[in-house]
Amino acid sequence: MEQAPDKESIVRALYDRYRRPLFGYVLRSVGGDYQYAEDIVQETMMRAWRDPALVEPERAGPWLFTVARNLVISGHRRRTARVSEVPIAEHEIEATDDEIGHVMQAWQVMEVLHGLSHDHREVIIELFYRRRTVTEAAKVLGIPPGTVKSRSYYALHALRAALEERGVTGS
Incomplete structure (x- = not known):
């Protein structure tokens, strides 16, 4: 066998x-x-x-x-x-202290921006983030240009005060 x-x-x-x-x-x-x-x-x-x-x-x-x-x-x-994952080049990982400072500052600005009233936040976003003129922002928001100017003035003062409280100063 x-x-x-x-x-x-x-x-x-x-x-x-x-x-x-x-x-x-x-x-x-x-x-x-x-x-x-x-x-x-x-x-x-x-x-x-x-x-x-x-x-x-x-x-x-x-x-x-x-x-x-x-x-x-x-x-x-x-x-x-x-x-399909996004590759990160080595030079993109290395951030200088200045770049980190800008990122931290932008994060703090966004946090303070969320603390503004809805009307003030809308005006700031249209003027500074979407880079619209006062006239364009007025059309988009459906308010008069004078109201856009007034809201942006008060919103910027509120932003500046809130950022100074946090120790963030413009450079």
């Missing part, structure tokens, strides 16, 4: 017979990345080891190449999914 080969001998036979052609195939599929190709081949062999009943060393080629191809495709999908 002949004994069935064990897992290790099956995988060793698969590895000996298919490693080189599989590696060549995968290497071409991943654009010449040797380390990544080796990882794909190892994972393919690992899957054959997990379930050796699926593969016979003499007829395993198509199964192994299909597994490797699927691993390459899923790896490519993972890599391209990461590309």
